[in-house]
Amino acid sequence: MIDRLADAGIPIDRCCRVLGVARQHYYRVKRKPLTQSELRRQWLTALIREVHVTSRGTYGYRRVHAELTMAMGEPPRV
Template sequence: MACRVLNVSRSGYYEWRDRPPSTREAENTVLLKHIEQIHADSRGTYGSPRVHAELMLGLGMPVNLKRVERLMREAGIQGLYRRRRHHTTVRDPAGQPSADLVNRQFTVDAPDRLWITDIERHEALLNREEVQDLLRSAVAAVG
């Protein structure tokens, strides 16, 4: 019934089913065994670049990195990767806070008198307008 639905001859189906694996498939099977062995020897830590280097230099097998990556991905083999550490600021208990140089007075009567910055934007360097003239930003907001 499947052959009729797929419009495939029965003889073609049985020929495909009983066909021996291609040369490429046989090479991939052997290569995958080597990849699994290298990955196991590294206690599961090696990823595709190191497995590829081990195949090329250690075993002398000329193979493309993309082929190694594809075989590892299809087999579900993945190396360990370092997690990024989250660094946080630790406040010095003996430190003194910075002085308030403007005494919380944010009104100005002329340009270039008071410049401000947002410390979060400054630390992360997310925005080009980290430091701005307070008067110009107030005029822009109104106008």
């Protein structure tokens, strides 16, 4: 959220103050490397968006799931 606000031109100090987050904590979390589950979540989000755009926004979650598991060979999560 803070990154989005900062991209919009709002200073990070002000964002942290308004949201009640310590500036030091924001930078500590920002420097922390992503975990494997976070990387997988980002990768799957990109795949889901790709399927959704390819279908011109007509696929729902069932069709997107079928597309990921059957057509793209992505194994279902256990």
